[in-house]
Amino acid sequence: MSALKMKPAVPKRSVAGRVGHRLRDLARWLELMRNLAVRDVETRYKRSLLGLYWALINPLVIAAIYGFVFGVIFHATSGSIPYPVFLLTGITFWNFFANSLMSATVSISGNAALLAKLYFPRVVLPTAAVLARTIDFLFSLVILIVFILIYHVPVHWTALWVLPLLALQLIFTFGIAYMLAALNVLYRDMNQLIALLILVWMYFAPVMYSIVGAKPVIQDIVLMNPMGGILQAERDLIYTGYLTEPIFLWTAAAWAGLVFIGGLALFKRVEPLFSEVM
């Protein structure tokens, strides 16, 4: 380094001052996150012909196709629940996960203009993307309830336990979302890769089929998959009132914790490169 002409030292703030500062910042970023998520949902549907109905039509069409293929042609069994309701339940919860990942993947790379010019913690973007899909999910839940009413499916009171499970699913989703958002900045075809991965992943989760009656090895493989364990438990809690395999919830929880911490760490590590690579 060259000889010092002057020595500007970065001043240290007091601990209390720093904490207050941090809290004010946090409130600001939460507000920003909410704004981004709400506007994401708004712009996605406001300027399209059918408006918010897309959030509802999408799972319906998917359910209709799979329902026809698996229910009518292959005669998939779904225990006591009518197959259409069984399928729609799986698709509603799965789509929440899959759509969140798809949105989060492009959340950083698609906002280059914002990133280059404004400072805010970059993690706000994938988080907001997942939150936006959470809003979509709440709308599609309405469709599911309508179907449950049409088919007169009895819903167990344990359905309330789905909330903590959703939290678990969300934590897992965030972890993967951070990972993908960061990697997609470095490798632009992450997008295509993840679309393929999600397709394969869906067949490894009990979205369209029931694992009851399958070989124990197959059951284990499907339930070791965190999304498999979570989906199975969510459906169990809503319709049967007991968990088929409670042990696999621990697996899912461990996965969720690990992936969340790992995803966030990866994101933080790649974050300084964002402004340079884009």
Next chain:
Amino acid sequence: MAHVIVDHVWKQFQLRHDRADSVGNLLWQMVPRRRPRTEVRPFWALRDINLVMDQGLSFGIIGQNGSGKSTLLKILSRTMLPTRGAIDVSGRVSALIELGAGFHPDFTGRENVFLNASILGIRRREIEAKMEGIIDFAEIPDFMDTPVKYYSSGMQARLGFSVATAVDPEILIVDEVLAVGDEAFQQKCMDRIFRMKREGVSILLVSHSLDSIERLMDRAIWINQGVMRAEGVPRDVVLAYRESLLGQSAIDDGDGGGKAVTRERAPVEMVEAGIESSGSGHERIAAGSRLSIATRWNNASAMTWTGHLELTIRRPDGLEILGVSSLREGKPLRFPPGTQTIRLSIAELWLGSGRYEVDGALLNEEGRRLQLWQPLVAFQIQSLGHTAGLLALPHTWNAEAP
């Protein structure tokens, strides 16, 4: 208290041309190498930059393109991290880097205003109260509900500037806003920047408009190839910068490569310069008298050389009062072998009392600046009337019954 401290900041970019930018490439690179890897070529965009900017102080940053000015601003607006060193910025920062503020292309103008405000931590109610003013300043009321992606670059710049300055920043970082937008809007922007400066906002301005840096900023920094070449009073820094540009094209002020510029030397030499006036004395001239700026030149070669002369009358604080350029007027000056005198005559110079300086520049036929004199000569005006202000124009009072 708002301040900016830049503490030994270095910034390195890795210029690696073989970085995998897709998973496909990444897998391909894992195949055992057939060729040796290309070298990682580090590029230092900034080297050891130090800066202390106290509350209310304005800094102008000048330098050629690619010298690291924007990188420094990006580090200050915290969109980029320094490789070494640290910065400390306290106070609300509003930054306008390149054109437009950070806009989300799918959001409407109005939504983007809210988005920017929420990033800067301003409540929705506060910004709603200001919306009227923001729209007024940007002059695009009909487009506020159109997504920003349909805006022209001028419209984006207008809204960007309007938002960035309306959010009551304590520190305003502005990078080349004046490059887009029509002249009237540029003037409006400069007026607003100046008004904010008077109100105590610290301003960090990157501009190729050296005159406005000289006129409006308290201090100036000249960055060249990542190194801080000069820091100080704008006039001195701008002069040093201008001198370094001699021989390069004067028209696109600073777009040259900057490295291997072969300096073109003026084939003529100025022997002396002076003021001739019809008013009393040489140094103290009565307002309204005739004034000539005379320069004597010697052409040592055997050929007539054609070039241009620019003369600028300024107040000592840098305010440009009159700029005359034979280039702009399309009247090239001929310098035949031997000596000759070139005179710029002003019939009546109605300036207020005070000291004035004349800057001179010699340009070749294509408009390259070859030599600068800053100042060339100075003179003193004594106004005999009782007027105040910059000019001492002749005037009469008149009262008439209706």
